[in-house]
Amino acid sequence: MAIDQSGTGTAGSGQGSRLDALAVRLKFHRNQEICGQGQRAANWYRVVRGGVRRCMLRSDGKRQIVGLLLPGDFFGLTAGEEYDYSAESVAEETVVSVYPRRLAEALGDSDPTVAREIRALVLSVITQLQTQLLIMGRTTATEKVSSFLLDMSHRLPNNAPGRITLPVSRYDIADYLGISAETVSRSLSGLNQRGLISFKGTRQVRIVNPHALEDGYRAAA
Amino acid sequence: MAIDQSGTGTAGSGQGSRLDALAVRLKFHRNQEICGQGQRAANWYRVVRGGVRRCMLRSDGKRQIVGLLLPGDFFGLTAGEEYDYSAESVAEETVVSVYPRRLAEALGDSDPTVAREIRALVLSVITQLQTQLLIMGRTTATEKVSSFLLDMSHRLPNNAPGRITLPVSRYDIADYLGISAETVSRSLSGLNQRGLISFKGTRQVRIVNPHALEDGYRAAA
DNA sequence: CGGGACTTTGAAACCCTTCAATGCCAGTGG
DNA sequence: CCACTGGCATTGAAGGGTTTCAAAGTCCCG
Secondary structure (H helix, E strand, C coil), X not given: CCCCCCCCCCEXXXXXXXXXXHCEEEEECCCCEXXXXXXXXXXXXXXXXXXXXXXXXXXXXXXXXXXXXXXCCEECXXXXXXXXXXXXXXXXXXXXXXXXXXXXXXXHHHCHHHHHHHHHHHHHHHHHHHHHHHHHCCCCHHHHHHHHHHHHHHHCCCCCCCEEXXXXXXXXXXXXXXXXXXXXXXXXXXXXXXXXXXXXXXXXXXXXXXHHHHHCCCCCX | CCCCCCCCCCECCCCCCHHHHHCEEEEECCCCEEECCCCECCEEEEEEECCEEEEEECCCCCEEEEEEECCCCEECCCCCCECCCEEEECCCCEEEEEEEHHHHHHHHHHCHHHHHHHHHHHHHHHHHXXXXXXXXXXXXXXXXXXXXXXXXHHHCCCCCCCEEECCCCHHHHHHHHCCCHHHHHHHHHHHHHCCXXXXXXXXXXEEXXXXXXXXXXXXXX
């Protein structure tokens, strides 16, 4: 698990669920590994603050991001006894709740309400994976990037309507969408130039024309 | 649910699970809808024979297949009260077990073993979705098709080693991989010409050189 | 034997990856 | 304070891959 940590050591407050009574919070820097592929799956996790990427390694050595977790999202659930992916913090000050799996499963066994809660968590992971498949299945890179931005704008807390702060780098977006980082950059530039989005810095995006984004533009230049 | 059906009406036998006592079997022709996007999620399903595709519709009208279910695979589990995808049989004589969700959930509430079983089912869906993401994330179409073939060869019952019978059409493969059907055909032809695979008809494939397939060839012509 | 769905192949236009180089920014150490 | 460094982002150019439109070819079932 994590090396550097400054967990509070106190039980998580959460949303009043009995599950949260089991949790301990840990804090991570950027790009720290929270759990690693092949390790014993001893814990479940929930993002409290910041963000986490779930990564798998392909046989060709390239990285595929199979999930971007934002506050409220769970991860660490696996079918086998080992994690089949690694999870890394994407931002400084990323905080996660850690749920010892043994205890959580035992609680689920004794309390059907908790068992349903766990099931609901797992199902929401499925929903997110399906959404990612839908995005990756789009034809052109610009369509993928557009869909990604819209999905992020729905998932991120809406400080200002249509304004989002990307929690990840262009490289992360690239590995999430299965395209090259250069193409991500070119697509964003293209959307910017044709006025569908605008930037403040590199991470803050304003979605000017959500409807046009949804329709999926096909030109990148 | 399905219109045309000839279910046996008898309780499923299955693998001796208490869950299977709830099941009723239904038989479907090819391309019949088993459950539809937006419908009330009243049932869970398991493929007994044949195959099922899970489909989602994109805003651009194109179809994305978010899962190919083979015998033993579950589907119909959803986060909300409605199916967020449709499921259709891909082969004649497709048989599925139908589990009324209310009853299955109630059984899960009263029996922790069943609850864990259900959780394991959901987690295996996640594993499959991750595998699909991994395949779709590969760079070239030929790599995607190669990975698809290898995945199928692992999942399909191994009648003869390295011999598989594709349960789906080129169009289905295309919508599964997020590429065009023509490109699927060209990739398969290319793999055939360079001797990595060979065909008997259009659906029966022999994987001649699995290792080379895994490495991911980059040429399609 | 014919129709329809599925599959394959061709050609042109376009898109994406790759390699390369530059620009940008923040943190570091002199 | 400032140059320096390293990571991230942007842009360019060339080559190759994919989509799209089109047209045969093939297979299966009625």
